[in-house]
Amino acid sequence: xxxxxxxxxxxxxxxxxxxxxxxxxxxxxxxxxxxxxxxxxxxxxxxxxxxxxxxxxxxxxxxxxxxxxxxxxxxxxxxxxxxxxxxxxxxxxxxxxxxxxxxxxxxxxxxxxxxxxxxxxxxxxxxxxxxxxxxxxxxxxxxxxxxxxxxxxxxxxxxxxxxxxxxxxxxxxxxxxxxxxxxxxxxxxxxxxxxxxxxxxxxxxxxxxxxxxxxxxxxxxxxxxxxxxxxxxxxxxxxxxxxxxxxxxxxxxxxxxxxxxxxxxxxxxxxxxxxxx
DNA sequence: AGTCTTGTTCGACT
DNA sequence: CAGTCGAACAAGAC
Numbered sequence: 001x002x003x004x005x006x007x008x009x010x011x012x013x014x015x016x017x018x019x020x021x022x023x024x025x026x027x028x029x030x031x032x033x034x035x036x037x038x039x040x041x042x043x044x045x046x047x048x049x050x051x052x053x054x055x056x057x058x059x060x061x062x063x064x065x066x067x068x069x070x071x072x073x074x075x076x077x078x079x080x081x082x083x084x085x086x087x088x089x090x091x092x093x094x095x096x097x098x099x100x101x102x103x104x105x106x107x108x109x110x111x112x113x114x115x116x117x118x119x120x121x122x123x124x125x126x127x128x129x130x131x132x133x134x135x136x137x138x139x140x141x142x143x144x145x146x147x148x149x150x151x152x153x154x155x156x157x158x159x160x161x162x163x164x165x166x167x168x169x170x171x172x173x174x175x176x177x178x179x180x181x182x183x184x185x186x187x188x189x190x191x192x193x194x195x196x197x198x199x200x201x202x203x204x205x206x207x208x209x210x211x212x213x214x215x216x217x218x219x220x221x222x223x224x225x226x227x228x229x230x231x232x233x234x235x236x237x238x239x240x241x242x243x244x245x246x247x248x249x250x251x252x253x254x255x256x257x258x259x260x261x262x263x264x265x266x267x268x269x270x271x272x273x274x275x276x277x
Numbered sequence: 278a279g280t281c282t283t284g285t286t287c288g289a290c291t
Numbered sequence: 292c293a294g295t296c297g298a299a300c301a302a303g304a305c
Contacts, residue, residue, distance in 0.1 A: 172283060
Protein backbone atom coordinates (compact mmCIF):
# COMPACT_ATOMS: atom_id res chain seq x y z
CA UNK A 1 0.00 0.00 0.00
CA UNK A 2 2.67 2.53 0.73
CA UNK A 3 3.35 4.46 -2.45
CA UNK A 4 5.59 7.47 -2.88
CA UNK A 5 3.68 9.87 -0.58
CA UNK A 6 3.41 7.33 2.23
CA UNK A 7 7.09 6.38 1.98
CA UNK A 8 8.06 10.03 1.79
CA UNK A 9 6.06 10.73 4.95
CA UNK A 10 7.81 7.90 6.78
CA UNK A 11 11.24 9.02 5.58
CA UNK A 12 10.63 12.58 6.71
CA UNK A 13 9.65 11.35 10.14
CA UNK A 14 12.74 9.16 10.30
CA UNK A 15 14.85 12.13 9.26
CA UNK A 16 13.30 14.13 12.07
CA UNK A 17 13.92 11.36 14.58
CA UNK A 18 17.63 12.12 15.05
CA UNK A 19 18.66 8.68 13.89
CA UNK A 20 21.52 10.24 11.98
CA UNK A 21 24.80 9.51 13.70
CA UNK A 22 23.33 6.67 15.74
CA UNK A 23 24.71 3.16 15.41
CA UNK A 24 22.77 -0.04 14.89
CA UNK A 25 23.68 -2.04 17.96
CA UNK A 26 21.63 -5.17 17.28
CA UNK A 27 19.24 -6.71 14.78
CA UNK A 28 16.66 -9.40 15.52
CA UNK A 29 15.05 -11.30 12.68
CA UNK A 30 11.78 -13.12 13.32
CA UNK A 31 10.99 -14.00 9.70
CA UNK A 32 13.98 -14.96 7.59
CA UNK A 33 12.43 -14.17 4.25
CA UNK A 34 11.98 -10.54 5.20
CA UNK A 35 15.71 -10.32 4.46
CA UNK A 36 16.56 -10.42 0.80
CA UNK A 37 19.52 -12.46 -0.37
CA UNK A 38 21.43 -12.66 2.90
CA UNK A 39 20.96 -15.27 5.59
CA UNK A 40 19.88 -13.76 8.94
CA UNK A 41 23.40 -14.37 10.24
CA UNK A 42 25.07 -12.65 7.29
CA UNK A 43 22.65 -9.72 7.46
CA UNK A 44 23.25 -9.34 11.17
CA UNK A 45 27.00 -9.41 10.67
CA UNK A 46 26.85 -6.81 7.88
CA UNK A 47 24.54 -4.36 9.63
CA UNK A 48 25.36 -4.44 13.34
CA UNK A 49 27.87 -1.78 14.35
CA UNK A 50 27.21 0.46 11.36
CA UNK A 51 26.35 4.10 11.80
CA UNK A 52 23.34 5.67 10.09
CA UNK A 53 24.54 8.67 8.13
CA UNK A 54 21.42 9.53 6.20
CA UNK A 55 17.88 8.36 5.47
CA UNK A 56 16.38 8.90 2.04
CA UNK A 57 13.65 7.70 -0.26
CA UNK A 58 14.24 6.12 -3.65
CA UNK A 59 10.99 5.28 -5.43
CA UNK A 60 9.08 3.31 -2.82
CA UNK A 61 12.23 2.23 -0.99
CA UNK A 62 13.38 3.62 2.33
CA UNK A 63 17.16 3.93 2.10
CA UNK A 64 19.42 4.00 5.15
CA UNK A 65 22.89 5.18 4.20
CA UNK A 66 25.38 3.64 6.61
CA UNK A 67 28.99 4.57 7.24
CA UNK A 68 29.71 1.54 5.16
CA UNK A 69 27.08 0.14 2.78
CA UNK A 70 23.41 0.92 2.31
CA UNK A 71 20.27 -0.60 3.76
CA UNK A 72 17.19 -0.72 1.54
CA UNK A 73 13.70 -1.39 2.88
CA UNK A 74 10.67 -1.93 0.65
CA UNK A 75 7.42 -2.08 2.59
CA UNK A 76 5.38 -3.63 -0.23
CA UNK A 77 1.77 -3.91 0.98
CA UNK A 78 1.74 -4.08 4.76
CA UNK A 79 5.22 -3.24 5.98
CA UNK A 80 5.51 -0.57 8.67
CA UNK A 81 8.05 0.87 11.04
CA UNK A 82 7.38 2.04 14.53
CA UNK A 83 9.54 3.07 17.45
CA UNK A 84 8.87 1.02 20.56
CA UNK A 85 10.40 0.47 23.95
CA UNK A 86 13.20 -2.11 23.79
CA UNK A 87 11.45 -4.06 26.56
CA UNK A 88 8.45 -4.86 24.43
CA UNK A 89 8.15 -8.45 23.36
CA UNK A 90 7.71 -9.15 19.63
CA UNK A 91 4.25 -8.40 18.27
CA UNK A 92 2.29 -10.87 16.18
CA UNK A 93 3.50 -9.57 12.84
CA UNK A 94 6.90 -8.27 13.88
CA UNK A 95 9.49 -9.54 11.38
CA UNK A 96 12.60 -7.50 12.15
CA UNK A 97 13.76 -5.31 15.03
CA UNK A 98 16.62 -2.85 15.10
CA UNK A 99 18.26 -1.65 18.30
CA UNK A 100 20.29 1.55 18.33
CA UNK A 101 23.26 2.78 20.28
CA UNK A 102 21.15 5.48 21.94
CA UNK A 103 18.82 2.83 23.40
CA UNK A 104 15.98 3.26 20.94
CA UNK A 105 14.27 0.39 19.18
CA UNK A 106 12.63 0.26 15.77
CA UNK A 107 10.08 -2.46 15.06
CA UNK A 108 9.36 -3.64 11.52
CA UNK A 109 5.92 -5.22 11.22
CA UNK A 110 4.61 -6.84 8.07
CA UNK A 111 1.42 -8.82 8.23
CA UNK A 112 1.68 -10.21 4.73
CA UNK A 113 5.46 -10.76 4.73
CA UNK A 114 6.00 -9.29 1.28
CA UNK A 115 8.27 -6.47 2.41
CA UNK A 116 12.02 -6.87 2.12
CA UNK A 117 15.20 -5.58 3.75
CA UNK A 118 18.33 -5.64 1.65
CA UNK A 119 21.87 -4.71 2.56
CA UNK A 120 24.11 -3.57 -0.30
CA UNK A 121 27.74 -2.61 -0.36
CA UNK A 122 28.19 0.92 -1.66
CA UNK A 123 29.71 -0.44 -4.87
CA UNK A 124 26.46 -2.27 -5.68
CA UNK A 125 24.12 0.66 -5.15
CA UNK A 126 24.51 1.98 -8.69
CA UNK A 127 23.12 -1.20 -10.16
CA UNK A 128 20.16 -1.13 -7.82
CA UNK A 129 19.39 2.51 -8.55
CA UNK A 130 19.62 1.91 -12.29
CA UNK A 131 16.57 -0.32 -12.03
CA UNK A 132 14.54 2.44 -10.40
CA UNK A 133 12.86 4.83 -12.80
CA UNK A 134 12.55 8.60 -12.81
CA UNK A 135 11.70 10.30 -9.55
CA UNK A 136 8.47 12.07 -10.43
CA UNK A 137 9.07 14.90 -7.98
CA UNK A 138 12.64 15.56 -9.06
CA UNK A 139 13.84 18.01 -11.65
CA UNK A 140 14.65 15.01 -13.82
CA UNK A 141 10.96 14.36 -14.42
CA UNK A 142 10.63 16.89 -17.19
CA UNK A 143 7.81 16.99 -19.71
CA UNK A 144 10.34 16.15 -22.41
CA UNK A 145 11.59 13.07 -20.54
CA UNK A 146 8.03 11.94 -19.86
CA UNK A 147 6.98 12.37 -23.47
CA UNK A 148 10.00 10.38 -24.54
CA UNK A 149 9.01 7.52 -22.28
CA UNK A 150 5.40 7.55 -23.47
CA UNK A 151 6.26 7.74 -27.14
CA UNK A 152 8.73 4.91 -26.95
CA UNK A 153 6.30 2.46 -25.45
CA UNK A 154 3.10 1.00 -26.76
CA UNK A 155 1.31 -0.05 -23.66
CA UNK A 156 -1.83 0.72 -21.72
CA UNK A 157 -1.34 3.75 -19.50
CA UNK A 158 -2.18 1.92 -16.29
CA UNK A 159 0.51 -0.80 -16.41
CA UNK A 160 2.96 1.71 -17.86
CA UNK A 161 2.50 4.09 -14.93
CA UNK A 162 2.67 1.24 -12.42
CA UNK A 163 5.98 0.04 -13.81
CA UNK A 164 8.69 1.28 -11.43
CA UNK A 165 11.35 1.13 -14.13
CA UNK A 166 9.86 4.05 -15.97
CA UNK A 167 8.58 6.28 -13.20
CA UNK A 168 9.25 5.33 -9.59
CA UNK A 169 6.77 5.65 -6.78
CA UNK A 170 3.33 5.47 -8.34
CA UNK A 171 1.01 2.67 -7.21
CA UNK A 172 -2.59 1.76 -7.75
CA UNK A 173 -4.05 4.66 -5.80
CA UNK A 174 -2.10 7.53 -7.29
CA UNK A 175 -2.21 6.13 -10.84
CA UNK A 176 -6.01 6.01 -10.77
CA UNK A 177 -6.10 9.51 -9.31
CA UNK A 178 -3.65 10.94 -11.86
CA UNK A 179 -5.59 9.44 -14.76
CA UNK A 180 -8.81 10.91 -13.45
CA UNK A 181 -7.25 14.36 -13.00
CA UNK A 182 -5.94 14.30 -16.56
CA UNK A 183 -9.19 12.82 -17.99
CA UNK A 184 -7.41 9.82 -19.50
CA UNK A 185 -8.63 6.25 -19.80
CA UNK A 186 -6.32 3.68 -18.16
CA UNK A 187 -6.42 1.51 -21.29
CA UNK A 188 -5.39 4.23 -23.64
CA UNK A 189 -2.07 3.36 -25.27
CA UNK A 190 0.99 5.36 -24.26
CA UNK A 191 1.99 6.28 -27.80
CA UNK A 192 -1.44 7.60 -28.77
CA UNK A 193 -1.55 10.62 -26.47
CA UNK A 194 -1.69 14.11 -27.88
CA UNK A 195 0.72 16.74 -26.70
CA UNK A 196 -1.96 18.26 -24.52
CA UNK A 197 -2.78 14.91 -22.97
CA UNK A 198 0.85 14.17 -22.18
CA UNK A 199 1.18 17.59 -20.62
CA UNK A 200 -1.97 17.09 -18.55
CA UNK A 201 -0.84 13.68 -17.32
CA UNK A 202 2.63 14.95 -16.44
CA UNK A 203 1.12 17.74 -14.40
CA UNK A 204 -1.45 15.42 -12.81
CA UNK A 205 1.17 12.92 -11.63
CA UNK A 206 3.09 15.65 -9.84
CA UNK A 207 -0.07 17.16 -8.42
CA UNK A 208 -1.55 13.96 -6.95
CA UNK A 209 1.78 12.99 -5.38
CA UNK A 210 2.33 16.41 -3.87
CA UNK A 211 -1.19 16.41 -2.52
CA UNK A 212 -0.61 12.93 -1.07
CA UNK A 213 2.52 14.12 0.70
CA UNK A 214 0.77 17.24 1.96
CA UNK A 215 -1.92 14.98 3.43
CA UNK A 216 0.74 12.66 4.87
CA UNK A 217 -0.35 9.72 2.77
CA UNK A 218 -3.45 7.62 2.22
CA UNK A 219 -4.71 5.23 4.91
CA UNK A 220 -7.33 2.88 3.53
CA UNK A 221 -9.86 1.28 5.83
CA UNK A 222 -9.80 1.54 9.58
CA UNK A 223 -7.69 -1.48 10.35
CA UNK A 224 -4.23 -1.28 11.81
CA UNK A 225 -3.01 -3.46 8.95
CA UNK A 226 -3.30 -0.34 6.87
CA UNK A 227 -0.72 2.36 6.42
CA UNK A 228 0.45 4.61 9.16
CA UNK A 229 3.68 6.46 9.63
CA UNK A 230 6.45 5.88 12.15
CA UNK A 231 4.72 8.08 14.67
CA UNK A 232 1.60 5.94 14.38
CA UNK A 233 -0.28 8.71 12.64
CA UNK A 234 -2.75 7.84 9.90
CA UNK A 235 -2.74 9.65 6.59
CA UNK A 236 -5.44 12.06 5.50
CA UNK A 237 -5.43 11.64 1.75
CA UNK A 238 -8.18 8.99 1.75
CA UNK A 239 -10.70 11.76 2.37
CA UNK A 240 -9.68 13.56 -0.79
CA UNK A 241 -9.66 10.76 -3.34
CA UNK A 242 -11.64 11.36 -6.51
CA UNK A 243 -11.92 7.83 -7.89
CA UNK A 244 -9.87 5.28 -5.99
CA UNK A 245 -12.30 3.02 -4.10
CA UNK A 246 -15.05 5.51 -4.86
CA UNK A 247 -17.09 3.18 -7.08
CA UNK A 248 -20.81 3.91 -6.92
CA UNK A 249 -20.17 7.49 -5.81
CA UNK A 250 -20.46 10.48 -8.09
CA UNK A 251 -17.65 12.09 -10.02
CA UNK A 252 -16.90 15.45 -8.43
CA UNK A 253 -16.31 16.95 -11.87
CA UNK A 254 -19.32 15.76 -13.88
CA UNK A 255 -21.66 13.91 -11.53
CA UNK A 256 -21.48 10.57 -13.33
CA UNK A 257 -21.13 7.39 -11.31
CA UNK A 258 -17.57 6.15 -10.70
CA UNK A 259 -17.08 2.57 -11.84
CA UNK A 260 -14.54 -0.08 -11.03
CA UNK A 261 -12.98 -2.20 -13.74
CA UNK A 262 -9.94 -4.41 -14.14
CA UNK A 263 -6.93 -3.28 -16.13
CA UNK A 264 -3.73 -5.31 -16.17
CA UNK A 265 -5.18 -7.50 -13.39
CA UNK A 266 -5.48 -4.50 -11.12
CA UNK A 267 -8.58 -2.95 -9.69
CA UNK A 268 -9.02 0.32 -11.56
CA UNK A 269 -11.42 3.17 -10.88
CA UNK A 270 -12.60 5.66 -13.44
CA UNK A 271 -15.29 8.15 -14.27
CA UNK A 272 -16.72 6.69 -17.50
CA UNK A 273 -17.80 10.12 -18.70
CA UNK A 274 -14.58 12.03 -18.07
CA UNK A 275 -12.21 9.22 -19.04
CA UNK A 276 -13.03 7.97 -22.50
CA UNK A 277 -10.65 5.73 -24.41
C1' DA B 278 -15.74 -21.84 0.96
C1' DG B 279 -14.55 -18.73 -2.12
C1' DT B 280 -13.20 -14.15 -3.49
C1' DC B 281 -10.86 -10.06 -2.91
C1' DT B 282 -6.90 -6.98 -1.62
C1' DT B 283 -2.54 -2.09 -1.46
C1' DG B 284 3.40 -4.39 -4.77
C1' DT B 285 6.63 -6.81 -7.46
C1' DT B 286 8.82 -10.46 -10.06
C1' DC B 287 9.03 -14.36 -12.95
C1' DG B 288 8.05 -17.47 -16.65
C1' DA B 289 5.13 -18.65 -20.44
C1' DC B 290 3.08 -17.10 -23.98
C1' DT B 291 1.64 -13.82 -28.25
C1' DC C 292 12.34 -7.51 -28.29
C1' DA C 293 7.89 -5.67 -26.43
C1' DG C 294 3.98 -6.44 -24.20
C1' DT C 295 0.28 -9.44 -21.85
C1' DC C 296 -1.21 -12.58 -18.58
C1' DG C 297 -1.37 -15.65 -14.67
C1' DA C 298 0.96 -17.27 -10.82
C1' DA C 299 3.45 -16.78 -6.79
C1' DC C 300 4.51 -14.63 -2.46
C1' DA C 301 0.95 -14.58 2.53
C1' DA C 302 -2.62 -13.25 5.41
C1' DG C 303 -6.93 -11.73 6.70
C1' DA C 304 -11.42 -9.38 5.73
C1' DC C 305 -15.79 -10.07 3.88
